[in-house]
Amino acid sequence: MNKFFIATFVALAFLISMLFLFNDFTLKVLMIFTTVLFLVLLFYYSLLMLAGLYNRTLKINHRKLDLYPSVDILIPAHNEGVVLSDTLKAMVSIKYPGTLTIYVLNDNSVDDTAEIANAYSSTYRSVKHIEVPSGEPKGKSRVLNYGLSISNGEYFCVYDADNQPEEQALIKLVETAESYKNAAGAVGYVRTINESKNLLTRMISIEFQVFQLLMQSGRWQLFKTGSLTGTNMLVRRSIIETLGGYDPYAIAEDAELTLRITQQGYFLPIVPDSVTWEQEPETLSVYLKQRTRWLQGNLYIVEKTLTEPGYFKGRLIVHSIHQLMVYVVFWFFLLLSYIWFILGIFDIFFIKISLPLMFIWYLAYIVYTSQLLSAQASAKTTTPINIFVSLIMYFTYAQLFSYLFIRSLILYMKAKKNRQAIGWDKTTRFK
Helix, strand or coil: CHHHHHHHHHHHHHHHHHHCCCCHHHHHHHHHHHHHHHHHHHHHHHHHHHHHHHHHHCCCCCCCCCCCCCEEEEEEECCCCCCHHHHHHHHCCCCCCCCEEEEEEECCCCCCHHHHHHHHHHHCCCEEEEECCCCCCCCHHHHHHHHHHCCCCCEEEECCCCEEECCCHHHHHHHHHCCCCCECEEEEEEEECCHHHCHHHHHHHHHHHHHHHHHHHHHHHHHCCCCCCCCCEEEEHHHHHHHCCCCCCCCCHHHHHHHHHHHCCCECCEEEEEEEEECCCCCHHHHHHHHHHHHHHHHHHHHHHHHCCCCCCCCHHHHHHHHHHHHHHHHHHHHHHHHHHHHHHCCCCCCCCCCCHHHHHHHHHHHHHHHHHHHHHHHCCCCHHHHHHHHHCCCCCCCHHHHHHHHHHHHHHHHHHCCCCCCCCCCCCCC
16 A cells, blocks of 8 residues: 555655746746636536535425335345345335335355355345356346346346435335436435434545535525436436446446436436435545545546547536546545645745635645535534534545545556456444
């Protein structure tokens, strides 16, 4: 792990040294350009925050259907014995008036996943234990494609093996999807079941309240577009069949499928009151492995958006720009904020521009923290400890992103160089 911290330090030192190679005029132009671009980024996120807050004040009306379409729940499972029993207990408690079939897609597990799945399948007619054949590339996308091949519901809904959806979660997704002519499905909200375990899980929970709820609601309010979240997400089968299924090489399969769905003119409504509870990493090592996988998956998507035509047209441009903002521009400015902060603290370098460098750094902190506090107000999770955690997250949790980005980029480029598929690291579960 130390070599990645060294890489971060080297990159930071390189950028600082480059500043002194420019003459005053060139450097001033560069600073003004990056400052304006940074302010645009902050404005965009602030706009999403305000739109999300407004959307969350709107009353949600679910239209009852005369006939509820058939739905298949797909649960990819690889060595999930620690959590699977609680997951299936929640699944069989789902209230749905239509035909509902629950598929446990057992991906070559060597623990007691099969025994638990068999116990439920022998007790409940709606539960099916499916043993997925071995194959390449490994990962969730291949397992979901197999699940689609052996099921036939009009819709399919994906839940991760550590999820416990609320009883009304599925019906709210279906009612919303059926209410819009061009809806490809619908997307619910993911909450953290082990939030109070430690400081890390609390920070992850707050992060999800921002990006899984507030920002999703904001994009839906402004652009009538949402993003699949990988779990608690409903998709119409006919649409994914037209698209050729999941991309087996996409680790961030939800984000990649979102782009292709949007590219075909469909959209994904956000359903904030469709809630599933999910276990999040409880140790830093597990968190780093999980987020490295996520980032490598999103780097794959960034590469596709920049190298393949058609990703910057129509409503799809919102998703494409969002990918670049989060996984390229945000990291660049986070790194730049380090430089500005260090130069400002030690009075090494100063340029007289309309906005002092330290002010921009403070503004970034204020906007980031305001998003965290606003999300808690929206989700009604504001507590003294959550407020305290929100105040320190910029200096702690958010700073992990730079390390994760560099680590993921190195591993991604190494895999590309060796012409290898990106490895799938399963997230460790906790009792």
